[in-house]
Amino acid sequence: MSKSFAVIGDPIDHSLSPNIHSAAFRELNLDSSYIAYRIPKGELADGIEGLKKIKIDGFNITIPHKIEMMKYLDKIDESCSLIGAVNTVSNKDGVLKGYNTDMDGFLEPFKKKELNIKDAKVLLLGAGGAARAIVAGFAKEKAKRMTIANRTLEKAKELSGFAKTIGLDANAIKIEDVKNTAKDYDIIVNATSIGLKNEPSPISLEGINEKTIVYDIVYIPMNTDFLKKAKEKKAIVIYGYEMLLGQAVRAFKIWHGIEAPYNAMKKALLGGF
Ligand code: ATR
Numbered sequence: 001m002s003k004s005f006a007v008i009g010d011p012i013d014h015s016l017s018p019n020i021h022s023a024a025f026r027e028l029n030l031d032s033s034y035i036a037y038r039i040p041k042g043e044l045a046d047g048i049e050g051l052k053k054i055k056i057d058g059f060n061i062t063i064p065h066k067i068e069m070m071k072y073l074d075k076i077d078e079s080c081s082l083i084g085a086v087n088t089v090s091n092k093d094g095v096l097k098g099y100n101t102d103m104d105g106f107l108e109p110f111k112k113k114e115l116n117i118k119d120a121k122v123l124l125l126g127a128g129g130a131a132r133a134i135v136a137g138f139a140k141e142k143a144k145r146m147t148i149a150n151r152t153l154e155k156a157k158e159l160s161g162f163a164k165t166i167g168l169d170a171n172a173i174k175i176e177d178v179k180n181t182a183k184d185y186d187i188i189v190n191a192t193s194i195g196l197k198n199e200p201s202p203i204s205l206e207g208i209n210e211k212t213i214v215y216d217i218v219y220i221p222m223n224t225d226f227l228k229k230a231k232e233k234k235a236i237v238i239y240g241y242e243m244l245l246g247q248a249v250r251a252f253k254i255w256h257g258i259e260a261p262y263n264a265m266k267k268a269l270l271g272g273f
Contacts, residue, residue: 001031002031002032002033003030003031003032003033003057003058003255004032004033004034004035004054004055004056004057005021005032005033005034005035005056005057005058005059005060005255006034006035006036006037006051006056006059006060007034007035007036007037007059007060007061007062008037008038008039008044008047008051008059008060008061008062008065009038009039009061009062009063009064009065010038010039010040010041010063010064011038011063011196012036012037012038012062013036013038014196014220015036015062016219016220016241016244016269016272017034017036017060017062017244017248018034018035018036019268019269019271019272020244020245020248020265020268020269021034021248021252021265022034022268023261023264023265023267023268023269024252024260024261024264024265026264027261027264027265028258028261030256032057037051037059039065041064041065044065044068044069044072045072048069048072048096051091052091052094052096055091056091057090057091057255058088058089058090058091058251058254058255059088059089059091060087060088060089060247060248060251061086061087061088061089061129062087063128063129063130063193064128064129065129066085066086066087066102066128066129066130066132067084067085067128067129067132069085069086069089069098070084070085070086070098072096073086073089073096073097073098074095074096074097075095075096075097075098076097076098077097077098077099077100079099079100079101079103079104080098080099080100082100082136082166083100083102083103083132083133083136084132084162085100085102085129085130085132085133086098086099086100086129087099087100087101087102087129087133087247087251088100088101088247088250088251088254088255090254090255099251099254100133101246101247101248101250101251101254102130102133102134102243102247103133103134103136103137103140104137104246104247104250105243105244105245105246105247105248105249105250106133106134106137106217106243106246106247107137107140107141107246108242108243108245108246109215109238109242109243109246110141110238112242113236113238115213115236117138117141117142117143117187118141118142118143119142119143119144120138120143120144120186120187120213121143121144121145121146121184121185121186121187122138122143122145122146122147122185122186122187122188122189123146123147123149123178123181123182123184123185123187123188123189124138124146124147124148124149124189124191125149125150125175125178125188125189125190125191125192125194125202125203126149126150126190126191126192126193127148127150127152127155127156127158127159127172127191128155128191128192130191130217131148131150131159131191132159132162134189134191134217135148135159135162135163135166135168135170136166138163138168139163139166139167139168143168143187144169145168145169145170145171146160146163146168146169146170146171147170147171147172147173147185148160148163148170148171148172148173149172149173149174149175149177149178149203150172150174150175150192151174151175151192153172153173153174156172156173156174157172159172160172175192175202175203178203178204179204180204180206180207182203182204182205182206182207182208182212183206183207183208183209185208185212186211186212186213187212187213187214187215188203188205188208188212188213188214188215188230189214189215189216189217190202190215190216190217190218190224190226191217193218194218194226195216195218195221195224195225195226196218196220198221198225199225200225201224201225201226201228201229202226203226205226205229205230205233205235208230208233208235209233209234209235210233210234210235210236211235211236212230212233212235212236213235213236213237213238214226214227214230214235214236214237214238215237215238215243216237216238216239216240217240217243218240219239219240219241219243219244220240220273221273222239222240222241222273224240227239241269241270241273244269245262245265245266245269248260248265249262249265252265
């Protein structure tokens with residue numbers, strides 16, 4: 001039986017999720033389809049109704065709905081209840097179950113490259129849904145402490161409160177107050193949407209070195225200004241597409257119950273740039 005899937009968010013035109021999942025369907029001869037569906041902020045409830053009406057089998061959620069989507073779930077997987085944000089939903093006869101594959105997807109490149117998180121000092125830019133999954137990942141891997149820098153200080157404070165409840169020492173600052181402190185951190189992550197529209201790096205990376213790990217979760221363009229600046233300093237960079245792939249293979253397994261064809265998905269993803 002043919003199955004249908006989607007990714008919802010806004011902006012969504014740039015999404016490479018359809019490329020990745022469609023490549024997996026082709027590789028495994030599955031009669032399934034995956035589309036990108038734009039749902040602006042404030043229209044999530046109607047959008048979800050629409051997806052239920054067409055009996056969508058599953059969908060991914062991206063910016064700006066990862067936290068709000070929690071309200072519309074009938075069942076919540078453990079991965080999702082801990083984080084309080086959802087990026088993957090399955091639909092079985094109208095019952096929506098939410099999962100979070102962002103945290104493990106985010107951690108995957110550290111594992112693949114054998115990069116250490118334990119005892120690291122982390123600077124996290126952003127305090128939205130993706131940032132929540134990242135905080136949970138750093139807590140799980142026992143980072144030493146984290147500064148959360150965000151445009152809206154209140155949201156950074158809320159997220160640092162969450163970090164503390166799961167055992168990660170954290171403080172909150174406004175993003176413009178990062179100034180020249182990048183050198184004080186071992187790992188710097190951009191979890192804001194800055195870069196998606198080719199904006200300049202959200203912070204100065206002055207003083208970082210070849211041991212600093214700089215990770216951008218923005219994946220379009222592949223080489224954001226943030227990562228370009230990191231490379232100028234010879235830092236270790238992790239691309240947003242690596243997290244995208246990590247979360248996608250896990251979503252695939254949830255929906256189809258079989259291992260995802262990783263290499264075919266990676267090839268399609270890199271071909272999409
Ligand atoms: P996601 O679910 O992908 O994390 P989100 O919850 O909408 O998306 O979070 C987007 C993040 O990017 C937030 O940290 C947001 O900052 P605010 O909390 O102040 O809104 C950040 N962000 C988006 N546009 C930004 C901009 N122009 N300048 C600074 N931060 C920005």
